[in-house]
Amino acid sequence: MFEKSLEEELEAKRRAPVECLGMTFENDEKRREYFLEKLRERALMREFEEYRQSKQKQLKVSRLEAVCAGFKKAWQERDYATIIAVARKIPEKILQEDPKLLMWFYQAVTRTGEAETR
DSSP, rough: OOOOHHHHHHHHHHHHHHEEEEEEEEOOOHHHHHHHHHHHHHHHHHHHHHHHHHOOOSSSOOHHHHHHHHHHHHHHTTTTHHHHHHHSOOOHHHHOOHHHHHHHHHHHHHHHHHOOEE
16 A cells, blocks of 8 residues: 655665675674674784784884784684784783783793793
């Protein structure tokens, strides 16, 4: 009897499940959030890789988000040497102020059996 208005149709479409690259998302907004987060993680990992490959003994500038993302990935991959190497390059204050970073560092040192020198 009554036709849906264009606005109602658009709203229904926004709420409908969306399939993208073989994955199903609750709605288009959730799909967008997922891929934006993946892009953000990728950018953070590029930055972390710069820290890891840096020849400097002490980094003057490091972004906490990038260090956290890199430590998390290295931990998942059991790459404890990377955690220790980067932790020794970042300013002591950054490591001490973030409980997660400190935990990853201490656990990496424990798992490798290295002396805890900074």
